[in-house]
Amino acid sequence: MDHNFLFDPSILADLDYSSWKSSFRPGVSPHTPGQGFKVRPLCASDYDKGFLQVLAQLTKVGTVTREQFMARFNAMKDDKSYYVCVIEDLNKREVIGAATLVIEQKFIHSAGMRARVEDVVVDDTYRGKQLGKILTVVLIMLSKHLGCYKISLECTDQKLPFYQQVGFKQDGTNYMVQRWET
Numbered sequence: 001m002d003h004n005f006l007f008d009p010s011i012l013a014d015l016d017y018s019s020w021k022s023s024f025r026p027g028v029s030p031h032t033p034g035q036g037f038k039v040r041p042l043c044a045s046d047y048d049k050g051f052l053q054v055l056a057q058l059t060k061v062g063t064v065t066r067e068q069f070m071a072r073f074n075a076m077k078d079d080k081s082y083y084v085c086v087i088e089d090l091n092k093r094e095v096i097g098a099a100t101l102v103i104e105q106k107f108i109h110s111a112g113m114r115a116r117v118e119d120v121v122v123d124d125t126y127r128g129k130q131l132g133k134i135l136t137v138v139l140i141m142l143s144k145h146l147g148c149y150k151i152s153l154e155c156t157d158q159k160l161p162f163y164q165q166v167g168f169k170q171d172g173t174n175y176m177v178q179r180w181e182t
């Protein structure tokens with residue numbers, strides 16, 4: 001078993017989801033995401049468990065060599081601001097979902113911290129099993145546990161209902177962007 005986690009797995013194990021109980025289908029929760037499924041931090045060995053292939057269902061991933069993956073993994077681990085969570089199908093030893101919480105340090109809000117949800121994706125053969133909701137709720141509770149004053153995300157109009165059902169609201173601000181890569 002790989003013990004090279006991006007962050008301490010006990011942080012996830014200790015989160016209390018009792019207030020979310022009625023939000024999930026009976027028997028399903030972040031601690032019990034489904035038969036043979038486990039929510040955990042990203043591991044170095046997830047390079048060989050299809051992590052990048054799952055991300056490719058969200059957006060362009062391109063070619064990422066093992067060396068590039070490990071360099072980015074180690075940089076994120078040292079930074080301590082990146083909480084990449086995955087769901088593994090333990091029977092297949094495959095990553096079937098992923099979501100990232102990024103923590104930003106601020107001077108405002110009494111030198112507080114804000115959280116951003118990034119790169120939420122569930123393998124298309126596993127969708128509709130509450131796994132996307134589980135990953136999102138894990139990030140919400142993680143951001144609260146870490147003491148952030150807010151959590152936000154950007155998404156398309158089609159995904160608004162998915163995020164609204166776990167408490168996100170539109171606040172009238174505009175998302176603006178410049179891109180240098182197609």
Ligand SMILES: CC(=O)SCCNC(=O)CCNC(=O)[C@H](O)C(C)(C)COP(=O)(O)OP(=O)(O)OC[C@H]1O[C@@H](n2cnc3c(N)ncnc32)[C@H](O)[C@@H]1OP(=O)(O)O
Pocket residue numbers: 023057058117118119120121122123126127128129130131132133134153154155156158159160161162165
């Ligand atoms: C910040 C970002 O990363 S935005 C990018 C979001 N990711 C993507 O677009 C990648 C492609 N899409 C996916 O990976 C998946 O469809 C996800 C992550 C959006 C949803 O994952 P799933 O595991 O299929 O969703 P899940 O089963 O948890 O659905 C939970 C609830 O949301 C609802 N739901 C799921 N997708 C949608 C949607 N697109 N619009 C509205 N409701 C939705 C489900 O019906 C379900 O409702 P219920 O709890 O009442 O039964």
